[in-house]
Amino acid sequence: MKRRVILAATTAMIGCAAYAEDLEVTHWWTSGSEAAAVAEFAKAFDATGNKWVDGAIAGSGGVARPVMVSRITGGDPMAATQFNHGQQAQELVEAGLMRSLESVASADGWRDIVHPASILESCEIDGEIYCVPVNIHSQLWLWLSNDAFETAGVAVPNNWDEFVAAGPALREAGIQPLVIGRQPWQASLAFQTIVASVAGPEAYGKVFGDKDADVVNGPEMEKAFAALATAREMTAGSNVQEWNQATTQVINGQAGGQIMGDWAQGEFAIAEQVAGEDYTCLPGLGLADIVSTGGDAFYFPAIDDPEVTAAQEELARVMISPEAQVAFNLKKGSMPVRGDVNLDAANECMRKGLDILANGTVVAGIDQMLSPDAGNQLADLMVQFFNEPGMSVDDVKASFIDILEYDS
Structure with missing residues (x-):
């Protein structure tokens, strides 16, 4: 890694040189709002005298993660890399390829400031912290275009059931009712x-957390599978690839x-749309006050160089600092991991999420409950279902149970 010598004013006065590092940071944040958000981290880190060297990898995490893992295991590690909350870096940690942040976390009291505690627990292996969580992303949202419903002559829905009922009017007006990109994770x-949202948080936990096949075959999940089939009908004709392309269609009516997850609101923000006026956000599909605790964290490969380590x-300290947490998350559309920051500038949708985080139902993100392999299998199954109208709900249910049994 390239090392630069920076003479700060104070050190110049006493004739001492302060060493700074160029750190390559890899991530998959490449949409407009994501790039604006990550720039806040870069700016804050550069202000320390070090240099953020951006290593953005185009595509989703499913595309980027294998590249990141290959570099780390192949002896060409970056200085820091993004993963999601959960088990994605566990094998790298167990192989001794990632450095512990326990000394920093303990010294700076991360366990006292990160809320909910499960976020930091996702970074903990054998009692030590191995990553810095940077946000809380809830996946459980429905985003609506107010203009689209006005054009169709129907009221903006308050929940999934009203949205489904409005589908025919949207079709009649030449508007795609529901858009989902073609990437499997979507x-x-x-x-x-x-x-x-439909089966409910209790069923969600028993299905993904406990891997309970009886619940999958039960009445609550029957409602969920029926809603899944309806979602497939409403996406017929959807022809975009990336998630942000789908969001752009909602923005444009x-x-x-x-x-989509709450990161979608970052795209609404850079399009200068106003929550509650131009678009509507419904956590839990408007059926339940519920958010999940997915999100992103950064891990630091073990590099035998004390200057790099410093x-x-x-x-790590910059990323979890109050200032960077606010600046980054306001642009990313996510919620801060700190419970002690000032979010007066938060929009209506972020406030909904924060209120639920404080007072509503919070469930674990899927990456915290399924192994990466099982998560990939589920994504492949779901994209198959959405792309094959002849695939039955019973076929999906049987394959889903197989995945859960595999992951048990």
Whole structure:
């Protein structure tokens, strides 16, 4: 890694040189709002005298993660890399390829400031912290275009049932009722959201957490599978690939709605749309006051260089600092991991999420309950279901149970 010598004014006065590091940071944040958000981290880190070297990898996490893992295991590690909350980096940690942040976390009291505690627990292996969580992303949202419903001559829905009822009017007006991109993870996200919202948080936990096949075959999940079939009907004609392309269709009124995580509101923000006026956000599909605790964290590969190690610790501290937490999350559309920051600038949708986080029902993100392999299998199953109109709900149910049994 390139090392630069920076003479700060104070050190110049006493004739000492302060060493700074260029740290390559890999991530998959490439949409407009994501790039604006990650720039806040870069700016804050650069202000320390170090240098953020951006290593964005185009595509979703499913595309980027294998590249990141290959570099780390192949002896060409970056200085820091993004993963989601959960088990994605566990094997790397167990192989001794990632460095512990326990000394930083303990010294700075991370266990006292990160809320809910389960977020930081996702970073903990054998009692030590191995990552810095940077946000809380709830996947369980429905985003609606107010203009689309006005064009169709129907009221903006308050929940999933009203949205489904408005579908024919949207079609008649030449508007795509529900848009979902063709990446497998988007179809999986829609299913997870439907399970949590339609079957309910208790069933969601028993299905994904306990891997309970009896619940999968039960009446609550029957409602969820029926809603999944309806979602497939409403997405017929959807022809976009990336999630942010789907969000753009909602922003432009070409689509009525999108099931997507709260990062979608970052795209609404850079389009200068106002929550409650131009678009409507419904956590739990408007059926339940519920959010999930997914999100992103950064891990730091073990590099045998004390100067790099010191800069990695500085970056970890920057990412969880109150100032960077606010600046980053306001642009990302996610919620801060700190419970002690000022969010007066939060919009209506972020406030909904924060209120539920404080007073409503909070469930674990899917990456915290399924192994990466099982998560990929689920994504493949769901994209198959959405792309094959002849695939029955019974076929999906049987395959889903197989995945849960495999992951048990």
